[in-house]
Amino acid sequence: MGTVPLGHEGSSDRSEENQLMGTIVVGYVAKPEGEAALGRAIDEAKLRGGKLVVVNSQRGGDELEGNASREADQAMEKVRGQLSDSGVEHEVRQLVRGFEPAEDLLGIADASDAELIVIGLRRRSPVGKLILGSNAQRILLDAQCPVLAVKADG
Secondary structure, eight states: OOOOOTTOTTOTTSOHHHHSOOEEEEEOOSSHHHHHHHHHHHHHHHHHTOEEEEEEEEOOGGGGSTHHHHHHHHHHHHHHHHHHHHTOOEEEEEEESSSOHHHHHHHHHHHTTOSEEEEEEOOOOHHHHHTOOHHHHHHHHHOSSOEEEEEOOO
16 A cells, blocks of 8 residues: 555545535525625635535515515625625525425535535524524424524624
8 A cells, every 4th residue: 555645544536626615505584694694604615615505595475576576686686796706606596486494405405415504593582492493493403414503793
C-alpha cells in the first residue's frame, strides 16, 4: 500500500470538489424566522462550499389569491436577489401544491440528498410550545440529515 496524502485518508478516488459539503435545504417564509434561516443557510453554504436549495411552500387556495400571491412573488424575487448577491450556487423552489410545508421540505431534502436542513423558529406562548409548530416538529423528528434550527433576532 502507498501512502495517502494528509487530509485525504479514505478518499483516494474522490475529487476535492466532492469532499465539499453537498446540498443545504432551507425552508423559507417571508417572516423574521424565514429571513434568519435564509441568512444562516447562505452562511453555511459559503462556509462549506455547498449548494443551497431554498424551499418556499404554500398551501394555496383562498389563502394565496390576489394581494397575497403578489406579495409572495415579490418576497421570492427579493430572495433571488439576495442569493445572486451572495455568490452561492442555489436553486429556488416555490411550491403551491396543498401539501404541508414540512412534507415539501422533507421530500426535497431527500430527493436532493441534502446534508443539512435549516429552518427558522419563532417564539411561542406556553400553550404554543406545548403544540410546537407541527412543521418544525415534523422536520426535526423525520429528517434523514442534521437540522439546524435558528431563531429570528429579538
